[in-house]
Amino acid sequence: MTSLITYSAVSAPLLLFLSGIPSSTWTDRHPQLMTKLCGTLSILAVLTAGLAGVSLFYTGSGASVAEHLLYIDRLSAMMLMLVAFIGAVVIRYSRHYLDGDPGQGRFFKWLAWTIAAVMTLVIAGHFILFVLAWIMTSLCLHRLLLFYPERQGARIAARKKFVFSRLGDFALILAGVWLYQVFGTLEFGELFAAADTTIHNSSNLNAAAFALVIGAVIKSAQFPFHSWLPEVMETPTPVSALMHAGIINAGGFLVIRMSHVLVQAPAALHLLAVIGTVTALFGSLVMLTQTSIKKSLAFSTVGQMGFMMLQCGLGAFSSAMLHIIAHALYKAHAFLSSGSVVDIARAAWAPPIRDSRHPGELLVAFIAALALTVGGAGLFDLNLREEPGIVLLGAILQMALTYLLWNALAHHAGPAQIGKALLIASGVSLLYFALQTGFLHLLRADIAQQMPIDSLFDSLLLTVVLAGFFTILMLQIQYPGPAAAKVWQAAYVHLYNGFYISTLANRMIQRYGSKPVRLSHRHSGGIPQ
Secondary structure (H helix, E strand, O other), rough: HHHHHHHHHHHHHHHHHHHHOOOOHHHHOOOOHHHHHHHHHHHHHHHHHHHHHHHHOOOOOOOOEEOOOOOOOHHHHHHHHHHHHHHHHHHHHHHHHHHOOOOHHHHHHHHHHHHHHHHHHHHOOOOHHHHHHHEEEEEEHHHHOOOOOHHHHHHHHHHHHHHHHHHHHHHHHHHHHHHHHHHHHEEEEHHHHHHHHOOOHHOOOOHHHHHHHHHHHHOOOOOOOOOOOOOOOOHHHHHHHHHHHHHHHHHHHHHHOOOHHHHHOOOHHHHHHHHHHHHHHHHHHHHHHHOHHHHHHHHHHHHHHHHHHHHHHOOOHHHHOOOOOOHHHHHHHHHHOOOHHHHHHOOOOOOOOOOOOOOOHHHHHHHHHHHHHHHHHHOOOOOOOOOOOHHHHHHHHHHHHHHHHHHHHOOOOOOOOOOOOHHHHHHHHHHHHHHHHHHHHHOOOOOOOOOOOOOOHHHHHHHHHHHHHHHHHHHHHHOOOOOOHHHHHHHHHHHHHHHHHHHHHHHHHHHHHHHHHHOOOOOOOOOOO
């Protein structure tokens, strides 16, 4: 059974690596053949990844395969199946999206290699292999970001992403050096066993933990390293879907994978929680002001990655893993269907809004959502002290349900509409806590245990997060629209521009960064010199 799991897991990335072996010149001369080859091999990769995952789950709770360069457990098996599935969907979508483009064959070559690199990262069992796959993912993605090199906006964003990524790579290399000094090994199986059985409290361990956090923060586009993500929209839509649904999750996967080490450095997790909080609030606010569908989705990704990092910082690693899967599937669908959003919005029907709103409606909606959240948590025996990340995100979910119920009360539809909204809210609340509980038990043997709230810092952080998202809820409800006072209009402009973080980053990259990229049209996607 172990051999079957190993061979199946390795076959998934290997198949896609094979499809990218032909040169870019050959692939552009045979685009249809390259399209069929990548499509077929991506389906086979899904099947082999699924076989590895099913075989591993069939062996029983807590089973894992650790063979020097490989480390396959339930966590990596789930990620492998997720990446393979999304990769196959993106490749299938690209067949029609790029049909007739002169660089279609080359696009599939680098798309296949990018997906294969992410798969390799997921099943890596040695920190050196993990870092090599991490770097390769970035370099292959860079080729896709510069698929249309004549677009100046794409070149600036790709150059900025390249510089940030190299900083993240350097952080991971330093983390590897310090980890080896502490544990004497970089094989994941031995590393995690040593971290679980011995309490370490050294400067090298803390340095390694902070380096891991920095690498994860940069990879997942956390504030203030986020500005490249909303600016790479000039790349083909399939690349956007792959980035937001797959590659951007690598930082979160790194933290979850290394959770056995990170729990021994609480200060590093506290830093991660603070950065995640700032990013989540920032992304959620800026998203509300965007008029471009893709930019709105991009800032949504920034905010969602902040949520995930906040969960990791609070030690809710199983909750973060569930977040990765849910966000990946949602965001892939959102980007691949973004062209139909306008037509859907025009065809949609919404009941008329009443002219006057009673303030008691908001209070009723809030109390009803609070009852659903508290009841759901209690039904699955979850509490704030033992599972802070799960309950915190449940409280934020409560605010979303408040907005749903408040909108239902605003319509003339009557009791039937309100009853339907209550039924949807109840189902969402129960499904949320059921999934969280399921993942908590499913991954118990593969990640570090939940960290309870045991400090003033944790309590203050939870308070700030809840206050921040309650403020966002009130802004959504109270914002007066285009006829707002000057202070509202000024705030809207600043939020729309992301507080000009991107402008400052662009100026720094252009002044101190690399020289302009010189590329030929045929071999676009080169690395900055």
